[in-house]
Every structure is written in structure tokens, then in C-alpha cells.
Amino acid sequence: MTQKSTRRDVLKLAGAATAATVAPTIATAQSAGGVVVIGAGFGGATAARYLRRAGVSVTLVEQNSSFSTCPFSNTVLGGINNFSSITHGFGGLRREGVNVVRGRVNAVDPDAKSITLDGGDTIAYDRLIMSPGIDFKWDAIEGYDEAAAELMPHAWKAGSQTNILRRQLEAMPDGGVVAIAPPGNPFRCPPGPYERASLIAHYLKTEKPRSKVLILDAKDSFSKQGLFQAGWAELYGDLIEWVPFSEGGNVARVDPATNTIFTDFDEHKVDVANIIPPQRSNRLVDTAGLADGGDWCPINQTTFESTIHANIHVLGDASIAGRMPKSGFSANSQAKVCAAAVAALLAGNDPASPSFINTCYSLVAPDYGISVAAIYRIIEDGTIAPVAGAGGVSPSDAPASTRALEADYARGWYASITADMFG
Amino acid sequence: MLAGGAGSLALYTVTAHPAHAELLIPDVVFKAMVDRMGDRTFSESGDNIAFTLPTHAETGLSVPATVSVPNSPMTQADHITSLHMFTELNPQPYVADYYLTPRCGKAEITTRIRLARSQFVYAGAIRSDGTAWITAFYITVNLGACAADIFLPDAAEAVRRRQLEGG
Amino acid sequence: MAEVRVAVPPTARKGEVIEIKTLVSHPMDNGFLLDYGGRMIPRWIINRFEVEYNGEMVFSADWHVSISTNPYLIFYTVATETGQLDFKWYDDNGEIYTHTAEITVT
Structure with a gap:
């Protein structure tokens, strides 16, 4: 046995x-x-x-x-x-x-x-x-199953999916459209899709400046939204377009054969489709x-x-x-x-009664970091809740030097947490 | 079975949230139910109503919610005449009332609702024979780190309005 | 003036249950918020929605202040005959927003 x-x-x-x-x-x-x-x-x-x-x-x-x-x-x-x-x-x-x-x-x-x-x-x-x-809810978006994910990668578990998406971005001609479709809540890494949009935009701006990132969102708001949008406006102009749920961003169906995304009321033929489906344990x-x-x-x-x-x-x-x-x-x-x-x-x-910490760094560009931090503890009903007044968010009007410092902190965070995990 | 009558409190068991194995329907919700669904006997829904929301929402601005009575045949003789939603801790308990006919073919609606904070949300259905079912779902509205740079849903809404107005 | 979007399948088989999606651009001000100057933003919501299929009311709703900005709704109806679906939204200020969708039933 x-x-x-x-x-x-x-x-x-x-x-x-x-x-x-x-x-x-x-x-x-x-x-x-x-x-x-x-x-x-x-x-x-x-x-x-x-x-x-x-x-x-x-x-x-x-x-x-x-x-x-x-x-x-x-x-x-x-x-x-x-x-x-x-x-x-x-x-x-x-x-x-x-x-x-x-x-x-x-x-x-x-x-x-x-x-x-x-x-x-x-x-x-x-x-x-x-x-x-996590696992994905494969039935949630019509036409999006495991086979479709080979053509329209989710890249929401790091591995071969990450490499598929990277190769598609490299192969895309200048002037192409990269669609990113974030799911509704709750899902793994709430700011992740928006950091992804940022760093893909960074690549496109450098290598393929006539291209575009189109975020078709199942939500009307997202983590660190104000900071992300300010960063996008500053660094990428109109290269990134965000379509929230209430403006028809919700993805209802996909056709992987033609790289077409059908939202509730529109359809988008794109060059690269990064579909991040709803999730479960x-x-x-x-x-x-x-x-x-x-x-x-x-x-x-x-x-x-x-x-x-x-x-x-x-x-x-x-x-x-x-x-x-x-x-x-x-x-x-x-x-x-x-x-x-x-x-x-x-x-x-x-x-013992525990406390927890979560700090979340996102890169808007390699030298432009933003963050949100919180301390959590167990409250009376036995659930984990944030401690009022602890933690905080990056300032909205920080100079470039602060953003660059936060990008360094992000890299430091990654080095230290992976050392904490793997020795 | 729940006792009807405006103003009364009803003991009602839900299993949606382990920390709240037993739930007393708050007076404000019960009054709203009587107001929108009529002064009648309410029964615990059991499997009759499927009430689907996320267990957690990053902000309460726009939370997807589906109310369905999946087994209703939606015939003239046996159909759902209305579906309702209520909240416990929003400024008002009323969310929406949907009036259905056999021509709907399916007793189901999906919408997006506002939630001021973590709370129970209630769904109700009335069948053509007058039976009224209710159910509840506990949702945590998550305002913490990694979740949002907006700490109050209503403040976020105000910010959004200002953006829309170019203010 | 609110912008209205409606998705109705253009064709359906007779007796088929079809899904209808609607989205209206509307602030749905709940009357509890203050503007920058500390003044109350008055309540201004769509409070009523109606759908007629070739003149017969098949579905309607009363909405209250807990419906989100830009109200979104999915509901269903049976494709009974070729014709039109008329959608009407009524708001607190007495405005009525309308949309008509054609459907061919085979």
C-alpha cells in the first residue's frame, strides 16, 4: 500500500x-x-x-x-x-x-x-x-475548453501555457491586437491580468508599436485600478483599451479556429487571445x-x-x-x-491566534512598480479580516523615482519569497 | 416552514455559510418580503431555488447574481410568477422583483447587484399556486489588499461618477 | 439619454427557449452618495423594465437602488412566432428608453 x-x-x-x-x-x-x-x-x-x-x-x-x-x-x-x-x-x-x-x-x-x-x-x-x-471552469465560456486553451492560452498556471502565449506574442505582426479576458471574482491574483496587460504593452511599445492590447473584462472595477490606469496613460497612451463589463466587455463565447471573441453584444477578431476563464479550487x-x-x-x-x-x-x-x-x-x-x-x-x-500579511506588487513597466499591502487577523466570528489602518497603497502622485524604487522592491520581494519557499 | 405576517421574525436555517448555521431573518428583510411578495406563508426553498453568487466579491459595486427555479415546467398550470432579491445590510432591503409568465419558458434571471458590505442576500420565488419559497446566500465583500485600492464601494461609485462626468 | 444594448437571436425554432441579454448605460444613482462639493446626488434610477412580444407582455421587472450602475439582465422567452420584441425602461425622471428587436421563427 x-x-x-x-x-x-x-x-x-x-x-x-x-x-x-x-x-x-x-x-x-x-x-x-x-x-x-x-x-x-x-x-x-x-x-x-x-x-x-x-x-x-x-x-x-x-x-x-x-x-x-x-x-x-x-x-x-x-x-x-x-x-x-x-x-x-x-x-x-x-x-x-x-x-x-x-x-x-x-x-x-x-x-x-x-x-x-x-x-x-x-x-x-x-x-x-x-x-x-486552482482549476478552471471549462464550461463557463462557450467554446473554451482544454483544447481551445492550446490556441487561446489562459497562461494562468505558469508553464507551457506561458510559453505558448509568449510565442504567439513574438509571432504577431506589428499592428496586431492582443486581447486579454479577465474573469469575474474571485480568481487567482486579482491584479495579475492588469500587470499582464502592462508588460505586454511594454513589449509591444518597444517592438511592435502599432499594436494594441484590448482588455475585455467580466468586471467593472479591478485591483489597483487607479494606479494602473494612471500608469497606462503615462507610459502607453492609448495602446491599452479596457472594456469593462458594463460597456459590453463580458466574454460569452469564443471561436478558437478564427481567433474570434464574442462578448455579450459584440464580436472581436484578434491576433492573440489570452482567455482567463473563471476558476474554482x-x-x-x-x-x-x-x-x-x-x-x-x-x-x-x-x-x-x-x-x-x-x-x-x-x-x-x-x-x-x-x-x-x-x-x-x-x-x-x-x-x-x-x-x-x-x-x-x-x-x-x-x-496560537495568528496574523497574516499580504503585500502585492505589480509592475506597470520594468522600472515602474505599484503595490498594496495589508495585515490580517482573526476577528470575532472566526474569519480573517484586514486590520484597519495597517498597510496601504502606493501614492497616486508619486514621482518616477518612487515607481522605480517600488519596481526594485518587487524584484526583492520575489527573490526573498522564493528563497523562503525553496531554501 | 416560516410564519407569515408583517413584522414577525422567522427562524430559518441556511447552510450556505458555516459560521451562520442558523439564521434569524432580520425584520427589515422580512417586512420587505411581505411588501414585495405579499402577506403569505414563506417556505424554506430547499432545492427549489438555485441562487448563485460568488462567495467573495472584491468590491460590492457589481456582483453577479442568478436566481433560478430550475425544475419549474413553466406551463400555464405550473409556473413561477415572480422572482425577488433582498439584502440585509444595504441602505434599503429591496433589490429587484421580476414578473414572469409561462411564455418565459425558463424561470431564471441573471443580473448585477450592489452590496454595501459582507452580508446575507435573499432570493424569493412565487409559484402559480401561491407557494412562496425563500433562500439566502452569505457573500463576503472583500475590500482588502490585492483586492482594490478602493475601500468603500460607495466611495468608488462616487469616483466613477466623477470620472464619467469628467470631474 | 441612456444607451441601450440588447442581444436577441435573429432566428429561432418555434418553441425554443431563447436567451435575451440587455445592458443599459445609466448611473442608477442610489440617492445615498455625495458629490465632490458634499451635496447629495439625488436618486435617479431605472425603476421599471417591460418586454412585449408582438404586443403581449411576457416579462417585466421592478428595480430598486441595489441594482448596479449600467443595469445588466439576462432572461428567457419562448420563440412563439416571427415578429418583434419591444423593450422599455422607465426611469425616475420620467424618461422612457426603448428598443425593438426582430426575430424570425421557423
């Missing part, structure tokens, strides 16, 4: 860890698997690393051999960075004693307290931490009913333990984390809280 190499590693590491934390794991012997973490992204990799720091034995299951970040993937689309610069291996995690298992999880069994991988291997857990990210959570029939997983927002099944914690984009946005930094912050809570619970202690 248990993967041989996995089990041996788990036991070996358990022996090396502090007795207080893992004694129950060893004592229950045969099927006990310590903590298993699913997904080596912002949530999972961070949780695995911080659990190791707490002396807990950790098996991290990830389907890919490396992780490419959505944050900064827009710089790849804008031709500023290479794809390799946003791709991270797991050597650092292994060196710190995280047992990284490559495999695709196809089921979670809360009763047996085990997960099953493709191929049939199972891994038992005492506590499971899931940070599986990764469908893996459905194997244990963790989304309770909805799109996202309800959790105890102090410990991230599922309200549906005990001993399973869900964090990051897949979870309902109060008023925190679905962002990589949110997942990273939640993972530290979750790791501390899991370590406390394993040791028989009460988890």
Missing part, C-alpha cells in the same frame, strides 16, 4: 526529528505517515519547509519536477525575463529534510487517512496539508468533498483545518480564507500559520 521508498524516508526522518513532535507518529507505527503536503507551490513548499523547522517529518507530493511561479510570469510574457528565471527546483527542500515525492495525487481518503497517487501507490498521513491551487478536493459542493474549501481560518474533514488542512487559492486575496504571498503567509498550527496540534497544544 505505501510507497516503499517514501515510507522508509518518512521513518528515517521521523527518527531524526524531535521526539515530542513525532512520538505519536512513530508509536502508531504501520500506517502512520506524519504530515503529508500536497502541492509544492507558494502554500505547500512553505508549509513543508516551516514544518521541518518545527521538527516535524514531512512528505511533499508534487506532480512536476520543478515549480514555475505565476508571480513574475508576466515579466516572461513581456520579454523581460526568461522562463527559467521563474522556475525553481526542490533541491533546497530535500537538503532540509523534506521528503519530496514526485507523483500526481488522484484521491484523498479522509477515513483511511491516506492519499492515492496515479499508479495506485498510497501514502498515509496523520495530518494532510493541501495547497493544490483544484478538482482534487472533490475526491473528499472538501469544497462542500461549492467552488472553494471552507476551513477553520485559524488552523486551516477543513470544516468538512478533520486532519485535513487546506490553504492557498483553494481555501476560503476570509478576506485575504488569492495570491502567492497570501498562501505563503497562510502556510506559516498552518504549519505552526499543525505542529502545535501534533504536540497536543492549542494553536
Whole structure:
């Protein structure tokens, strides 16, 4: 039942860890698997690393051999960075004693307290931490399915999709139209589509100045809207056109064969179509009913333990984390809280009341950064809410030097958070 | 089953939000229901009404909402005559009332609504035999970081108006 | 004057349930906001919407202040016969906005 190499590693590491934390794991012997973490992204990799720091034995299951970040993937689309610069291996995690298992999880069994991988291997857990990210609602836009995404890439999971979109941008002739279709709320990385529009505009302005970026939006407002629009006007003139929902921006149907986008009332024939469909939690959570029939997983927002099944914690984009946005930094912050809570619970202690941070940088151009920051804590009803007066937004009338400094901060943020995740 | 009558409070169970397993319909909403749907007996909708909203909205300016009675045959003998929406914590509880006929063919509307803050939103339906169903959905209106540089929906609306007016 | 957009399928089979989308440019001022000068922006909303299919009312609505700016609505009707759909929106200031769509039913 248990993967041989996995089990041996788990036991070996358990022996090396502090007795207080893992004694129950060893004592229950045969099927006990310590903590298993699913997904080596912002949530999972961070949780695995911080659990190791707490002396807990950790098996991290990830389907890919490396992780490419959505944050900064827009710089790849804008031709500023290479794809390799946003791709991270797991050597650092292994060196710190995280047992990284490559495999695709196809089921979670809360009763047996085990997960099953493709191929049939199972891994038992005492506590499971899931940070599986998002899936797309393929039925939401007529004509937009997985096959269509090869022609009209979403590029909303960094990987081959990012490269498809980048190649299309490179191949597009000057004078072409790039359409970006952001979804309705909630979705991963609220300012992401608008940073993408910015950095694609930066590329087009430099290489193909007669081209245009057309944002066909399912919403009437967006994150950091005032700052983005001021930056666009300053840097790109009328190169970027934003069509909000209430002016007919909502995409109802696509025809990938002709690169045509049909909004509620109009049609647009474009050269490059970046369709970002509506989202839900990764469908893996459905194997244990963790989304309770909805799109996202309800959790105890102090410990991230599922309200549906005990001993399973869900964090990051897949979870309902109060008023925190679905962002990589949110997942990273939640993972530290979750790791501390899991370590406390394993040791028989009460988890502490946590606080969280989320800072969100966006690049309007390589030397033009904007940001919004917030501190969160648990309020009376047990949900996560922002602390009034903490955090803030970039000033609207800042000089170029401030924007350039914020762009440097953005790069510093990326370097430090990826180091925090992967060692 | 909920007791009818203007001004009364009704105990009504919803499962849409784990933190609010039991819900007392606020007086202001109940009065609005009686006002728009008539002084009648309201029943918990169960599966009769499908009320679809996002669980979270970045701002409350324009939140998509769909109210549907998917199993209504919409025949002369058995159809939905009206669909309604109400809010608990907006300045007024009324959102919209839709009057349907068998010629609609399908008992469903989709629109966009304003929400001043996180709250329960209510949907109601009246069947041609006079049956009235209600249901509720808890939505978190997210005003935090990464979500918006606008901290009050109404302030955002005012900014937008000024932009439209060139002010 | 509000700009009106309506999407009705130009053709349909008899008995088919067709989807109709409408979007009206209108501020839908809810009467609770102040302008720059601190003056109350008076309530100004579309409060009534009606749809007639060859002269018969098939769908209507009362709207209140919680309907968003630029009201958007999707609803349905049965394609019964070739003819026209007449849409009417009434606002607080007594203005009526209209739109007519033709449909061919086969």
C-alpha cells in the first residue's frame, strides 16, 4: 500500500526529528505517515519547509519536477525575463529534510487517512496539508475548453501555457491586437491580468508599436485600478483599451479556429487571445468533498483545518480564507500559520491566534512598480479580516523615482519569497 | 416552514455559510418580503431555488447574481410568477422583483447587484399556486489588499461618477 | 439619454427557449452618495423594465437602488412566432428608453 521508498524516508526522518513532535507518529507505527503536503507551490513548499523547522517529518507530493511561479510570469510574457528565471527546483527542500515525492495525487481518503497517487501507490498521513491551487471552469465560456486553451492560452498556471502565449506574442505582426479576458471574482491574483496587460504593452511599445492590447473584462472595477490606469496613460497612451463589463466587455463565447471573441453584444477578431476563464479550487478536493459542493474549501481560518474533514488542512487559492486575496504571498503567509498550527496540534497544544500579511506588487513597466499591502487577523466570528489602518497603497502622485524604487522592491520581494519557499 | 405576517421574525436555517448555521431573518428583510411578495406563508426553498453568487466579491459595486427555479415546467398550470432579491445590510432591503409568465419558458434571471458590505442576500420565488419559497446566500465583500485600492464601494461609485462626468 | 444594448437571436425554432441579454448605460444613482462639493446626488434610477412580444407582455421587472450602475439582465422567452420584441425602461425622471428587436421563427 505505501510507497516503499517514501515510507522508509518518512521513518528515517521521523527518527531524526524531535521526539515530542513525532512520538505519536512513530508509536502508531504501520500506517502512520506524519504530515503529508500536497502541492509544492507558494502554500505547500512553505508549509513543508516551516514544518521541518518545527521538527516535524514531512512528505511533499508534487506532480512536476520543478515549480514555475505565476508571480513574475508576466515579466516572461513581456520579454523581460526568461522562463527559467521563474522556475525553481526542490533541491533546497530535500537538503532540509523534506521528503519530496514526485507523483500526481488522484484521491484523498479522509477515513483511511491516506492519499492515492496515479499508479495506485498510497501514502498515509496523520495530518494532510493541501495547497493544490486552482482549476478552471471549462464550461463557463462557450467554446473554451482544454483544447481551445492550446490556441487561446489562459497562461494562468505558469508553464507551457506561458510559453505558448509568449510565442504567439513574438509571432504577431506589428499592428496586431492582443486581447486579454479577465474573469469575474474571485480568481487567482486579482491584479495579475492588469500587470499582464502592462508588460505586454511594454513589449509591444518597444517592438511592435502599432499594436494594441484590448482588455475585455467580466468586471467593472479591478485591483489597483487607479494606479494602473494612471500608469497606462503615462507610459502607453492609448495602446491599452479596457472594456469593462458594463460597456459590453463580458466574454460569452469564443471561436478558437478564427481567433474570434464574442462578448455579450459584440464580436472581436484578434491576433492573440489570452482567455482567463473563471476558476474554482483544484478538482482534487472533490475526491473528499472538501469544497462542500461549492467552488472553494471552507476551513477553520485559524488552523486551516477543513470544516468538512478533520486532519485535513487546506490553504492557498483553494481555501476560503476570509478576506485575504488569492495570491502567492497570501498562501505563503497562510502556510506559516498552518504549519505552526499543525505542529502545535501534533504536540497536543492549542494553536496560537495568528496574523497574516499580504503585500502585492505589480509592475506597470520594468522600472515602474505599484503595490498594496495589508495585515490580517482573526476577528470575532472566526474569519480573517484586514486590520484597519495597517498597510496601504502606493501614492497616486508619486514621482518616477518612487515607481522605480517600488519596481526594485518587487524584484526583492520575489527573490526573498522564493528563497523562503525553496531554501 | 416560516410564519407569515408583517413584522414577525422567522427562524430559518441556511447552510450556505458555516459560521451562520442558523439564521434569524432580520425584520427589515422580512417586512420587505411581505411588501414585495405579499402577506403569505414563506417556505424554506430547499432545492427549489438555485441562487448563485460568488462567495467573495472584491468590491460590492457589481456582483453577479442568478436566481433560478430550475425544475419549474413553466406551463400555464405550473409556473413561477415572480422572482425577488433582498439584502440585509444595504441602505434599503429591496433589490429587484421580476414578473414572469409561462411564455418565459425558463424561470431564471441573471443580473448585477450592489452590496454595501459582507452580508446575507435573499432570493424569493412565487409559484402559480401561491407557494412562496425563500433562500439566502452569505457573500463576503472583500475590500482588502490585492483586492482594490478602493475601500468603500460607495466611495468608488462616487469616483466613477466623477470620472464619467469628467470631474 | 441612456444607451441601450440588447442581444436577441435573429432566428429561432418555434418553441425554443431563447436567451435575451440587455445592458443599459445609466448611473442608477442610489440617492445615498455625495458629490465632490458634499451635496447629495439625488436618486435617479431605472425603476421599471417591460418586454412585449408582438404586443403581449411576457416579462417585466421592478428595480430598486441595489441594482448596479449600467443595469445588466439576462432572461428567457419562448420563440412563439416571427415578429418583434419591444423593450422599455422607465426611469425616475420620467424618461422612457426603448428598443425593438426582430426575430424570425421557423
